Amino acid sequence: MRGTRASIRLSALCACGQTSMALDGEVLSMLLCTCLDCQKATGTGHSAAAMVHESALQLSGPVRSHAVTAASGATLSRHFCSGCGTPLFAVSSRSPQTRLIAVGFFGAETDWFEPRHVLFARSHNDWDVLPPIPRHATYPERPER
Template identity: 50%
Template sequence: MNKPDRLMVDVTAACACGAVVMTLRGRVLSMLVCSCLDCQRATGTGHSTVALVSAEAVTLAGATANFARPADSGAIFTRHFCPVCGTPLYGQSSRAPDVRMLPVGFFAGQNQWFDPNQLIFARSQQTWDLVADHLPRHQTYRERNDPR
C-alpha cells in the first residue's frame, strides 16, 4: 500500500462487556497477518489479524490493563486488554511507541475494510491454519526495503 493511498477508517466498537470503547479515526499504516507464537497464544488461533495505526488515531474510553514481556526482537511488547472481560484492545512495541497494533476482530461487523498484504512469522505458521495463499510470506519481520 503506497503512503498516499493509505485507507482512512472511522469506526467505534466496545469490548465484550462494554466497559471499554475504542474509536479508530485515521489512516491505517499497514494491514497484516502474524503467525508468531505470541500471537497464537494471545488469540488462541493460528494467527492474528492486525491493523497498524498511529497512537493518535485511537481513542479509548474506560479502564484498561496490560501485560508486558520481552519480544524475540529484543523490544518490550505490551498487550492492552479490558480488565473486566479480557478482550484484547491493542499491542504496542517499545521500538514503535507511537504505533498501535489493533486486533481487527475487535471491530467485528465493521471490519470489511481490512485487506492484509502480508503474512509475517511464516516460520511458525501452523499447517492447519489456512491463511490466504496469495499473501507474500516473510519468515520473521518484513525486510525494511520490501515495498509491500
C-alpha cells in the same frame, strides 16, 4: 484498495461493554502475525492487526496491559479490557508511536481490512489457512536507503 491506505472512522465496545475503542485516521499497515506470542494471545493460529498512529486511537473504560519480550528482543505490550479480557491493541518498543489494533474488536465493521503480508511465518501452523499474500520469516526486509 491495493496500493492505497485506508482511512477509517469507527468505534466499538468490548464483550462486557465497559471499554470502548474508537479509531479515526489512516491505517499505516494491515497484517497477519503467526508468531508464538500472537498464537497464545488469540488462542488460534494468527492475529489480524491494523497499524495506526497513536493519535488515531481513543479509549474509554478500564484497560490493563501485559508486556512480553519478543524473540526479536522488542518489548510488546498487549492491552485489553480489564473487565472481560477482550484484546484491544498492542504496542511494540520497535515503534512506540504506533498501535497494532486487534481488527476483530470491530466485529462486522471490518470490510476495510485487507492484510498485505504475514509476519513470523516461520511459526505458522499448516492447519491455519491463510490468504495467498507475501510471507516473511520474521519482519519484512526494509529497502536500503
